[in-house]
Amino acid sequence: xxxxxxxMVLTTFRRDGTPVKTPVWVVPLDDxxxxxxxxxxxxxxxxLAHTERVTVQPSDGRGRVxxxxxxxxATARLVTGTDYDTIRVKVKxxxxxxxxxxxxxxxxxxxxxxxxxxxxxxxxVVTPIS
Numbered sequence: 001x002x003x004x005x006x007x008m009v010l011t012t013f014r015r016d017g018t019p020v021k022t023p024v025w026v027v028p029l030d031d032x033x034x035x036x037x038x039x040x041x042x043x044x045x046x047x048l049a050h051t052e053r054v055t056v057q058p059s060d061g062r063g064r065v066x067x068x069x070x071x072x073x074a075t076a077r078l079v080t081g082t083d084y085d086t087i088r089v090k091v092k093x094x095x096x097x098x099x100x101x102x103x104x105x106x107x108x109x110x111x112x113x114x115x116x117x118x119x120x121x122x123x124x125v126v127t128p129i130s
Contacts, residue, residue: 002028002034002056002058002128005026005058006061007026007058007061008024008026009023009057009059009063009065010022010023010024010036010044010054010056010076010124010126011054011055012051012054013047013051013053020043022044022063024038024044025037025091027087027090027091029086029087029090032127033127034056034126035083035087035090035091035124035126037087037091037124038078038120038122038123038124039118039119039120039121040118041118042117044124045078048076048078048124052077053073053075054075054126055071056072056074057069057070057072072128072129073129074126074127074129075126075127076124076126076127078123079122079124080122083125084123087124087125088120091120099120102119103119
């Protein structure tokens, strides 16, 4: 469903139910699942720690959804270990040099804000609900 997409909007939910939309890279995994990486200190990771409920929808890199598409209900879970390693390899293969550019911007942005967050140290596995 999302295997051929370059970006998707991931909508996570705060404890009070407020949706938070974030554009993310997307790589295909087994059994119709997709994945991406994130920082363990990101808002996404914090929200996923209390609920696996998400929606996903194809988008551009700025999070503008593709016309003619609808949000898909899904679950998402943070992963480490071999699941994370699989996602990391696939993201680097698909996005190449852009992974280094994104890491540089994240590092510089963190330094300017006085916050140092780990970059892409967690994987996220998204499973669409059929």
